[in-house]
Amino acid sequence: MNLNFDLRLTQEQKLIMTQKMQLSIKMLQMSGFELQQYIDKELQENPVLEANYNKEESSTEKNEIDYKKVLEYLKFDDYGHKDYVNNNEDEVSPFNFISSEKSLKDFLEEQILELQENQYIKEICRYIVENLDYRGYLDSSTENISREIKSSIEDTEYSLKIIQSLEPNGIGCRDLKECLKIQLNKRGVEDKVLFSIIDNYLELIAQNKINVISKEIGISKERVQEYIDLIKTLEPKPSRGFYTGENVKYIVPDAFIRKINEEYHIIMNDNLLPKLNVNSLYKSIILKDEKSDKTSEYVKDKINSAMFLIKSIEHRKSTMHRVLEEIIKRQRPFFDKGKEYLKPMTLKEVADNIGVHESTVSRAIREKYVYTNMGTLRIRDLFTTAIVSKDFGEDISVVKIKNKLEEYVREEDKKKPLSDQKLSEMLKENGMNISRRTVAKYREELGIKSSSKRKRF
Structure with a gap:
């Protein structure tokens, strides 16, 4: 048995995610509410970070900071961000439609x-x-x-x-x-x-x-x-229609999609989060031409964290904006005519077109909502798989198949409701080649009962 020990040098490539990279990815997939909570936590723990909740007050009029000097001192990478035009005159807050509910x-x-x-x-x-x-x-x-x-x-x-x-x-x-x-x-x-x-x-x-x-x-x-x-005409839940203090959730959209002059424009919801900046009282500490001490090192570390948070939030907004731009390009008929015109679209297709990884798109749309002319939509719902149709010469969206399934059930003879097998055959006649099991799956997702439970006498 050879028990010799020796030293060898090997070269290999390995991707190591730093703590900041992990945090940036985590913030990308946070919902608006989760990000609000995270920002509140950072505001409590980081004394140099401050938030401006007054959107009408310009950040250049109060506590103006020369970020170029700060960044130069800290030797950060690019912390620039993309500006988005937000026309507040026409903006309609979804909260305008929330009425006061009687307890x-x-x-x-x-x-x-x-x-x-x-x-x-x-x-x-x-x-x-x-x-x-x-x-x-x-x-x-x-x-x-x-x-x-x-x-x-x-x-x-x-x-x-x-x-x-x-x-x-x-x-x-x-x-x-x-x-x-x-x-x-x-x-x-x-x-x-x-x-x-x-x-x-x-x-x-x-x-x-x-x-x-x-x-x-x-x-x-x-x-x-x-x-x-x-x-069935009776009410099993007497409290329905009244505010009970439980299970109440408000959805705040991360962006608005508006049609102006036949073109769709994306307006990011800047009111969702406060405007973050670094407190001007701390910048003088690190910009002094003095030897570094524990105080300046502490401030430098906190400003580093604050600037990284600001950059990550802007990166999150920029990524969402790019994803929404691509969605509008691919789903123009849907925004023009309605849900029946929603085309098959996958995360990979969008990711390839905007030059990012599929997982990045998945994180960017997780629990995110957008306000459109059809109401508030979950972005994830705009991504649908497809069924290949030789008759139609194009892929058919699952949403379109479900709509057709609902139509068949709605028009069926209630005394002789259609079985899953019969529904499968009818869909195949329309170029939608799906099995009986798939029909059962879609039916359950739509909340449609089986044929035996739909039967009336």
Whole structure:
């Protein structure tokens, strides 16, 4: 066995990502909200970094900094950035269309104030309202409520009945069955068969097993269908339409696409983030002609970090702008005529045309939105795969196939709904060569039930 040791020199190429490169890539894929949070964190940790939230105030009028001298001192690379024209006169903020939503609890409180009840009962009613969940359901028993507020079961039950008599219909229910029955009672419906269906067959209704319900109850399938149609007119979530304080998300677009004089223009949303700059009080420390000390080294390091953050944000905006420019070139018919004209487009195709890696495009559009004449769109949704069509002589967008699938289902005979196999055959007749399994996949993505669950009697 040879156990000799020797030294050898080898030459190899290896890509090593520095911490700053990793951070730049991370910022590229951040959503607007995530980037806002990151900037807030940096503002707290970096004393030389400051933010201007007043967009109308020019950065050249206040705290003007000679960045050329600072950059020359720090010997940075190119920290220039591309300027984007933002016509604020015509800009329409999406927040202009967000109206003030009435709280469900406020709405109930208004009704409680008008009750012809004593103050004690009203306070129990208010406590019950405070225990309603985001759906408008009461997830606590009357026994627990009585024990918590030291009231009698009778008073608590009476107060709950009062809440259940208020608007919206079904409020204060303890489960779906009670929710539906409260609404029927308010309509004056007293059909025992209908109430029996709600108590015993909701799961079978969800599976559209009308035959089973018909046999077990002993009524016709047509009559069962009528009962189900009536149940579907009821509201399973009484809080719908009211602000409940949960699951509320606002989408702020990263850019606006406007059509001006038959040309589409990209306006980056500069209001999404604050204007960042370096505090002018710190620049004098590093620009002095003195020997370096710990203070100046600390300031130099912080300015280095601040300038890198500013550059990374501008790089993020520049990359998004280039991606959107390419999307507009390739999807002009979509922006002109609508979603039916969305062409197949992949990340790789866009990346090759703008000279970046496919992963860069993927990060640049992650959780990013753009405001268009068709509303706010997720950029990722503009990228679709294609099905090769020999008949049409061109690739067909998956979106177009899904639209056709929806059309077939919408126009089908509901007594004899189309199976996935039949839908596949119909699509093939139109040059869309996809299998039954693919049809099932697209149908589920569209939220369309299977043929057995779409059948009506």
